[in-house]
Amino acid sequence: MTVSPKTSRRDRWADWAVIALVVVALLMGLWLRRSTLYRTEDFTWGDAGIAGRVFAGWVRQTGTDPLLSARNPLSGSFNTVLELRSRALAAEADPTLALDALTLERAATVDAYKTLSTAEVVVRGETAVQRTFTYVLVDHHPYVDRLPEVVRGVDVALRDEGRVIVVTYLAGSETFDADYRYFRTFIESLRY
Numbered sequence: 189m190t191v192s193p194k195t196s197r198r199d200r201w202a203d204w205a206v207i208a209l210v211v212v213a214l215l216m217g218l219w220l221r222r223s224t225l226y227r228t229e230d231f232t233w234g235d236a237g238i239a240g241r242v243f244a245g246w247v248r249q250t251g252t253d254p255l256l257s258a259r260n261p262l263s264g265s266f267n268t269v270l271e272l273r274s275r276a277l278a279a280e281a282d283p284t285l286a287l288d289a290l291t292l293e294r295a296a297t298v299d300a301y302k303t304l305s306t307a308e309v310v311v312r313g314e315t316a317v318q319r320t321f322t323y324v325l326v327d328h329h330p331y332v333d334r335l336p337e338v339v340r341g342v343d344v345a346l347r348d349e350g351r352v353i354v355v356t357y358l359a360g361s362e363t364f365d366a367d368y369r370y371f372r373t374f375i376e377s378l379r380y
Contacts (some may be wrong), residue, residue, distance in 0.1 A: 228377070231256065237272045238353065241377035243370065246270075254356070260370070266325065266337045266360035268367045270374050273354040283345035287319045287354045290343060299336070300324040310342065311375060317345045322361075340364040343372065350380050 195360040213375055228241035231248075232253055242248060245259040254271040275286045284306065293302040294361045301323040325337040338361040348356070357371035 190352055196217075226373070228373070238272065238274065239379045240272075240303045240374065241263070244291070256316060258374075260367070263367055264296075264360050264363050266339055266363075268360075268363060268370060269356070269358040270359070270371060271356040272378075273356070275352050275354060276350065279350060281346055283352045284375045286345050286354055287317060287343050290320070290354060290356075291321070293336075294321075294323065298323040298339075299326050299356065311344065314346070316347070317347075318342045337361075345374060346380070353378070353380055 206273075219379055224245070227244040229244045231242050232239040236255055238255065241255065242258050243260070245262070246260050249257045249259075251257075254273045255279075256270075256272040258270045259267045260269075275289070276285065277329065287306070291301070291303060292330065302321060304320040304322060306317065306319045309316055320340070320342050322338060322340050325339050327334045339358055340361050341356060341358045344355045355371075355375050357368070357369045357374075
């Protein structure tokens, strides 16, 4: 003789309550993760007249060139980098000149630098020049045995009066597409 357990109405409500609690906990966890990963802080360079928002958990370095370099320490073997530069440029000059100078600087310091494309894009309603590129990062340290890393990047030249503002995005080839949203958020936050 087998005994079949009877499910009472109270037991069914308890099952539904557990399911609802799990769903609420998952949604709260996703919200907490999103608010932590995408939390930003304001920055301002009075001398350069540039302001914007940078991600709070990223390691930041300031200087003269680049003005700002923000690095995500949680993005993999090659840390995703956002850089901000300001270069003087005559009003009638083409902004690709600033990108060409940056290309020459990089080609002299990294291995296998290659420009992929140059195109006009629209950023916050203004026309800008975007250049995509790739290079191989080789660690030449004699005591570190690491494989070379393929890095993909984007430079965007934003025209301003008497200068061009260059925003750079660098990421490892495996995280480039996933981390591109950081670049879009950063470039959309800029005010100059």
